Amino acid sequence: MTELADRWGLDPVFFWMRDDWRPDAPVEIDDNGVVHVYGHAECAEVYSDPKSYSSNVEALLFGDAGHGEALTEGALSAADPPKHTKMRKIVSRAFTPRMAAGLAPQITKVTHELLDAAADKEGLELVGDLAYPMPVIVIADLLGIPRSDHTLFKQWVDQIVVAEGEVSIESVDVHREDANVAAAVGQVPELIEYLRGHVAERRRRPQDDLLTKLVEAEIDGERLSEAAVVIFARELLVAGHLTTSATVGNLVLCLDAFPEQMARMRANPDLAPGMIEETLRFLTPLAGAARASVADVELAGVKVPEGRLVRLWLGAANRDERQFTNPHVFDPDRDPNPHLGFGRGIHFCIGAPLARLESRIGVNILLNRYPQLRTDPDNPVEFRPSEDVLGVTKLPLLTS
Ligand code: HEM
Numbered sequence: 001m002t003e004l005a006d007r008w009g010l011d012p013v014f015f016w017m018r019d020d021w022r023p024d025a026p027v028e029i030d031d032n033g034v035v036h037v038y039g040h041a042e043c044a045e046v047y048s049d050p051k052s053y054s055s056n057v058e059a060l061l062f063g064d065a066g067h068g069e070a071l072t073e074g075a076l077s078a079a080d081p082p083k084h085t086k087m088r089k090i091v092s093r094a095f096t097p098r099m100a101a102g103l104a105p106q107i108t109k110v111t112h113e114l115l116d117a118a119a120d121k122e123g124l125e126l127v128g129d130l131a132y133p134m135p136v137i138v139i140a141d142l143l144g145i146p147r148s149d150h151t152l153f154k155q156w157v158d159q160i161v162v163a164e165g166e167v168s169i170e171s172v173d174v175h176r177e178d179a180n181v182a183a184a185v186g187q188v189p190e191l192i193e194y195l196r197g198h199v200a201e202r203r204r205r206p207q208d209d210l211l212t213k214l215v216e217a218e219i220d221g222e223r224l225s226e227a228a229v230v231i232f233a234r235e236l237l238v239a240g241h242l243t244t245s246a247t248v249g250n251l252v253l254c255l256d257a258f259p260e261q262m263a264r265m266r267a268n269p270d271l272a273p274g275m276i277e278e279t280l281r282f283l284t285p286l287a288g289a290a291r292a293s294v295a296d297v298e299l300a301g302v303k304v305p306e307g308r309l310v311r312l313w314l315g316a317a318n319r320d321e322r323q324f325t326n327p328h329v330f331d332p333d334r335d336p337n338p339h340l341g342f343g344r345g346i347h348f349c350i351g352a353p354l355a356r357l358e359s360r361i362g363v364n365i366l367l368n369r370y371p372q373l374r375t376d377p378d379n380p381v382e383f384r385p386s387e388d389v390l391g392v393t394k395l396p397l398l399t400s
Pocket of ligand 1: 076077078088139235236237239240241243244247280286289290324340341342343344346347348349351352353354355356
């Protein structure tokens with residue numbers, strides 16, 4: 001069989017996708033001093049030690065250079081304990097797994113609406129027709145953004161997405177104010193202004209939505225400030241959108257590449273959870289994460305000095321043969337499947353229950369509505385130009 005990486009025309013930046021790829025060592029330091037972590041145990045070790053590995057990568061990259069206000073200031077994903085512990089507790093009161101489970105009817109409705117809108121077309125383009133818009137609509141509905149503003153909202157999200165594709169952590173110029181870098185972390189001024197208005201409104205007139213719950217959530221009498229609610233809402237969009245659409249696309253790609261698994265899933269939709277977990281391992285959507293070392297530490301025998309950028313190659317870790325038997329085989333029956341697709345430890349993805357639900361419902365409805373669904377050999381799949389997110393930007397499918 002040709003390598004899937006070749007068949008899909010994958011960029012070599014996804015080096016870990018190749019069957020013959022093995023790291024020389026689980027941890028390496030390159031000529032620029034960047035620490036690359038490829039091993040599963042080693043990524044897990046970094047995740048379990050926030051005292052030595054900070055999530056505030058921006059402080060390391062930018063220091064005092066360039067930006068007046070830190071771009072990720074106040075973001076949950078960039079916070080370290082004890083601040084992170086407190087914030088995570090408060091937002092967990094509002095953004096609960098139960099709340100995600102309650103969204104099943106809404107996700108079903110949105111999926112059908114989007115597929116209905118594409119019904120007259122010949123074939124489907126999975127990303128534009130379903131995988132891209134669905135998670136944005138779900139998050140917008142969840143926050144309580146009125147449907148009449150969705151077009152506006154989508155424009156801002158598009159700006160973030162385009163910018164994300166053009167920015168990579170290692171290429172950031174710390175001495176230059178860069179609108180793309182700002183947009184990539186959700187700093188679109190119009191979006192922030194818009195969210196601010198909604199948050200202030202929820203304080204005055206509570207509604208039955210996540211923004212209100214975030215405004216009202218408290219731990220030990222302490223609430224999130226209005227600014228913090230705006231930042232978290234923006235973060236949900238940035239963290240929960242592309243990753244989820246990538247997962248929906250990657251799951252369909254895996255099912256298409258392994259027709260026997262497609263047949264099993266069609267026969268038994270309850271197999272979806274195993275298929276999703278294996279997709280998160282096999283085609284890891286958030287393939288590269290980052291930390292900053294804030295102490296001199298040793299990792300797998302390598303001395304990691306303080307003040308280094310540490311790249312966690314989650315896609316590679318998910319194919320570490322010390323952890324997974326036959327890592328280059330797509331096996332949805334792996335049990336357990338301790339992949340790092342949602343990270344690990346204190347920053348473990350807070351949106352995982354929602355992402356799993358959206359992927360399960362979205363793909364099951366898709367298979368149900370299209371019994372002949374398959375990729376189009378004349379119209380190839382395209383991927384995001386990014387080494388950190390492995391996800392399709394265009395996935396044309398034949399439906400008959
Ligand atoms: C399949 C889709 C998704 C994938 C693969 C994914 C992946 C991840 C990963 C790997 C992390 C940890 C990053 C790190 O610590 O280095 C993370 C954190 C996070 N994710 Fe997700 N995510 C997905 C969906 C979502 C959704 C739907 C939401 C919300 C609507 C979301 C919100 C977040 C937030 C807020 C964090 C930061 C949590 C913290 O720092 O405590 N994610 N995600």
